[in-house]
Amino acid sequence: MRQYLQCGRFGFSLEKRALVMGILNTTPDSFSDGGRFQSLEFAVSRAEEMISEGVDMIDIGGESSRPGAPPVSLEQELGRVMPVLYALRDMGKPLSVDTYKPQVMREAILAGVDMINDINGFRAPGALEAVAGSDCALCVMHMQGSPQDMQKDPVYGDVVAEVTAFLRERVDALLAAGIERERICIDPGFGFGKTVEHNYALLRNIGKMQQALGLPVLAGVSRKSMIGAVTGKPVEQRLAGNIGGALAAIAHGARIVRVHDVVETVDAVKVWHAATIP
Ligand code: 7PJ
Numbered sequence: 001m002r003q004y005l006q007c008g009r010f011g012f013s014l015e016k017r018a019l020v021m022g023i024l025n026t027t028p029d030s031f032s033d034g035g036r037f038q039s040l041e042f043a044v045s046r047a048e049e050m051i052s053e054g055v056d057m058i059d060i061g062g063e064s065s066r067p068g069a070p071p072v073s074l075e076q077e078l079g080r081v082m083p084v085l086y087a088l089r090d091m092g093k094p095l096s097v098d099t100y101k102p103q104v105m106r107e108a109i110l111a112g113v114d115m116i117n118d119i120n121g122f123r124a125p126g127a128l129e130a131v132a133g134s135d136c137a138l139c140v141m142h143m144q145g146s147p148q149d150m151q152k153d154p155v156y157g158d159v160v161a162e163v164t165a166f167l168r169e170r171v172d173a174l175l176a177a178g179i180e181r182e183r184i185c186i187d188p189g190f191g192f193g194k195t196v197e198h199n200y201a202l203l204r205n206i207g208k209m210q211q212a213l214g215l216p217v218l219a220g221v222s223r224k225s226m227i228g229a230v231t232g233k234p235v236e237q238r239l240a241g242n243i244g245g246a247l248a249a250i251a252h253g254a255r256i257v258r259v260h261d262v263v264e265t266v267d268a269v270k271v272w273h274a275a276t277i278p
Contacts, residue, residue: 003216005185005255008113017269018272020054021057021058021096021257022058024046024059026062026081027063027080043084047088048091050262054266057094061081061099062099065192082107096117097115098118102126105130115138128173132177137184141189141192150193154195156198159194159201167213168213186216187218188209188217190203190224205252206252219246219256220259222242222246222258222261242261242265246269
């Protein structure tokens with residue numbers, strides 16, 4: 001199946017190899033101390049480092065979506081994300097913004113963002129309208145509940161079937177809004193309203209979801225509790241587990257992996273491809 005992704009200024013043929021998306025956090029809790037300028041400087045230097053490490057795209061996030069994390073205001077999120085987006089705009093790599101707020105989507109698109117990554121699957125009122133008239137890629141992710149309550153007691157009958165049905169409904173909504181199919185990728189949303197068992201059932205069935213919808217799959221397992229549950233390791237000792245998870249996702253058909261550990265994952269993916277694609 002042809003897998004192409006239109007991604008703003010860029011276009012990717014995903015048959016050749018999987019892409020590594022590096023996570024760039026702009027939330028203050030990821031910096032040693034406060035101060036907006038210091039945060040900006042830190043984000044730009046981390047982005048430069050990721051580029052030197054071979055990252056394929058950079059995902060800029062201004063709101064923590066960890067379970068239980070409090071929401072941030074529109075002004076706060078724009079204040080974190082937009083300066084970073086402008087600063088990285090001409091570094092030659094596709095830039096993604098991780099947001100569910102239509103107003104952030106609009107501002108990011110005006111600033112030339114190449115992908116909008118929405119953990120809420122473009123369900124907010126105005127989200128489809130915000131992204132319809134652009135050429136950026138759209139990552140549609142599944143989440144059960146909201147970041148505040150999603151891990152309380154996630155329940156599914158058939159998790160793979162339900163996540164697939166949700167993604168199909170959202171993709172149909174995007175297509176009905178006039179969005180080109182080649183702009184869309186899908187994501188089962190590891191850790192977003194799922195138990196460890198749900199997460200591994202989804203990981204094992206990435207290929208099934210990819211084939212059901214005929215769209216590229218993006219997978220984000222990096223540092224998540226599903227890695228900790230299997231390895232018994234705290235988040236700062238999950239590097240090997242994270243790489244194992246990324247390669248497993250690719251083996252099952254994912255074409256973009258969203259990771260913190262860029263240099264290690266880039267090398268692992270290179271070896272994976274040398275061993276699998278002649
Ligand atoms: C994901 C995301 C993910 C997509 C986050 C974290 C939580 N976007 N944003 N997929 N996770 N598309 O990185 O631990 O899995 S934030």
